[in-house]
Amino acid sequence: MNDRATFGDLAQQAVRHLEAINRSGVDGTGVIALTAEVQEFAAGLDRLLPVLDRYLADIAKSASVHDGTKLGPWERAALSAPAALRSARRHLPRPVPTRTWSSVQRTASVTREMGNAGRAMTAGRDLLHMHFTTTPGGIREPHSEWARIIESPRVNRALLAEVARWVRPLADRGIQLTTAAARQRGQLPDDLRAVMTACRCLTLLTTSVDKAHAAEPLLGYDVRELHAIPVSVLRPRRVPERGATTAGLCQGVADCAERIRRHAETEPENPAWSQTLTSESLSQSAASATTVSQHTAAILRALAGQAAVKDMVRLSQKMTAAAQAAERSEQDWLAAARGWYYTHIDAKAKISATAAETADLALWTGRLAHANPAWTPGSGSGHPARPLGEQPAEPEDLPQTVNALLKATAAITTIAATDYIQLRGAAQHGRLLVPVVRRGPSQRGTKGFDRAPIEHAESVLANYRSAGTASAQLNAALMGLAAELQPRRQLKASARSAARTAATVTGLHRDGTVPSENVGQPEKKADRPAMKDEAPGPIERILTELGVTDADVLNHGTALDADIGRVVGQAAHDTAPNRWNHAMRELKSVADTDFIVEHVLAGRGFPGAPQEPRPRGLAPLAPEQPQMEAGK
C-alpha cells in the first residue's frame, strides 16, 4: 500500500519509452528515411547520455566510498561504466538539425520516446537526491530514512543494473539502425559510423554489468528495494477513518511514525533560546507516548492470548514479554509526563509538529487496539481489544501489526532522545522553571517562576532517560517478536530458491542474458521494504550469492538468520540503556530486524562488542535515578 510515486514507477516508464523505439523494424526502410532516423536517434542519444552520465557519476562515487581495499565485480563495473559512457559521448557526432519535414514525420516518435525516457530518468535521479540535503558547507547529509538505503552498496548495484537496463535498448537500436544503413549504402558515412561506434561503447557498459551479475548475482530484493524508494514527500497528515481496516490502520501508524521521526529530526532548534521549545509540546508528546505504549501493551496482550489459544506457546510467551516491556515503557513515559505538572518553560508557541503528530499516533494506535471503530481517548476502552475481535485471523497477518508497532515504538524512542537532548540544553540555560511564592518579612508574597533546582532538573531528565531506555527495550522486544515471526513466513516459501536473483526484475539472467519472457513485462511493484517484502537475511544472502538454489539449504540459511535475529533482539534489549539516546536517533537505525542482523554482522551491537563512541555533547549516562515525587 504505497500511494507515493516511486523510483520504480519512473524507471519502468523510462524502460517503456526506450523499448518503444525498438518496436519498429528497419526492413524496407529507404536510405533517406533510415539516415534521417539515425540522425534523430543520434540527437536523442546526445540528450540522454548526459543524464546517464550523471547517474553513473553518483554510482561511481558511492562505489569508491564502499570499495575498501579489494574491488568486487560490481565495484569494478561501477568504476568502468562512466569511462564507457564518456567514450560513447565523445564518438557521438554533433546533432544535425532536422532538415526536411518528411524526416520529422518519419522519426518524430523516436525523438518523442527518447525525450520522454530522458525526462523519466531525470525525474528518477531527482527523486533519489530528494532524500539528501546539502549543508552550507557542501556536505551531503541524509534527509530521510531512505538515504541510508540509497547509499548502500547493494542498492547502488541495483541502480547500476537499472542504468544498464536503460542503455541496452539504446545500444541495440543504434547498432540495428547503423547496420541496416551500412547494408543499404555499402559504405557508412563518417557520422553514421560514429553513431555505431558510440553504440558499441554502450554495449561495453552493459557487458561489464552483465559480467558483474554473472559473477555475483544481483538479488531481486535489492532491485525491488531500489524500485520501492518513494518520492521524499511525507504523506499528508491524516486521522484514522471510522471503521478503518487493520491493514489501513497499520499503514496509518507507519506513516504517522515516519512523519514523527522526520519532524523530530528537523524541528529542534537551539534549546538555549528556542521559542518553539514549550512545556506544552513536551508534555503533550510525553502523554501521547504514554498512551501509545499502553495501546501497544494492550494489542500485544490480546495477541498473546490469541496465540495461546492456538497453542503457539513460544509466540505467546514472546508477546507477553513484549507486552511487559510496553507496560514498563508506559510507566516511565507517565513519569515523564507527570514531571510537567511541576515544571514549566517560559515560552509561548503553538504545539510543535512532533507533539501534534504524536497525539495522532496515540489515536492511530488506539484505533488499532480497540474494537470500537470510532475510538477516541474520551470514549474509553469499554469494548474488547481489537485483536480479540477481527484482528489477525491468521498468523501470517501478524507481521504487519508487529511492524506497525515497531515503527510506533521507534518513533517514541526518537522523541525521548530528541526531547532529552533539548531538555538538557534548556536546563543548562536555566529555562526549566518551577512555580514559587516568595514570602518576605512582611508575609506578603510575590509569585512567579524560578529556575528549577538542580535536583528537580535532574529528576526531569532522569524520567526521560528511563522513558527512552524503556522504549528502546520495547523496540528490541518487538524486533525479537518480528524475528520469531520471520521463519514462519519464509519457510513456507520453499519454492523461491532461484527466484531470489534479480532475473524477474532486472531482466538479467545469471549469465547476463536477457530472458525473453521478461521483455516488456510489468514489474512487481514492491511495498515498503520493512513491511511485506521478504528481505533475505545475511546467511541466506551469502548462500544465494554463492549460487545455491537448493530450497532446503536456503531454508536452513533462513532459519539461521531467524536465530541471529532473536539473539540480536535480546542483545538490543540488554544494551538499550547504553545506547538509546544516540543509536535510536540514527535514521532508520533499527527499523527492521534484517538491518539489525546486518548491523551486528558488521561487528556492532553484540554484548561485549566495542561500543560506538558517544556523540559529543551528550552527558554520560548515569544509573537510574529516582523518579520525581509528586509535589516536589
Place this chain on the structure above:
Amino acid sequence: MPARLSTGRKIAWRLRGFAAILAASPACRSIPEGKVREMSQLEDAYRDLAEADGLAEVLDAGYGAFLAVLSVIQAHQDRHDDLFAAFVLAGGPASHGRFAIHAAPALSSAASARPIPDCGPRAVPSRDAADAIGRLGQLLVSKLTVAAAVAREPEDRRACTEAARHARALTSLFDGAPP
C-alpha cells in the same frame, strides 16, 4: 486579595490562604489521613468556582480547580482504568491551565502557594470522575472567558485567555471528540 469583597469574606479568604500555606508544608503533606476524596475535591472546586465573583476570586478558584483536576487525574492514571488515555492526556491542559493562572498578577499569593492535593487511590468510577472534570472544565471556560473580558491588566487578561484555552482542551478530552 479581591478588592470588592466584604470584610467577612476577606477574613475567610485570608484563612483559606493560611490553610493553603499550611497544607503546602512538608509536615502537613506527610499526614496520611485528611486527604479529601476525589469527588469531593472536584465538587468543592466546582462550588468555589461557581460562587467566585470578580477577577481575583475567579483566578483563585480557577487555580484551585486546575489543582483538583490534576489530583484526580493522577488517581486515575492506571492502565486498567477505562479512561486511562484521557486521564493521561488531560494532565497537560490541567497543568498548563494552572501555570497560566499562576502568572496572573491578580492571583493571590495564598492561592498560588497551594500544592497539588493528594487524593490517594481512585475511589470512584472513572466515568463519574470524567463527567465531573468535564463539568468543571466547562465552568472554567465560561468563568475565565468572562474574567478575561473584565480584566484591566493585560497580563491578567492573557492569563485568563490562556487558562480558558487549556480548560477547553481539558473538556474536549472527555466528550469523546478527537483530541
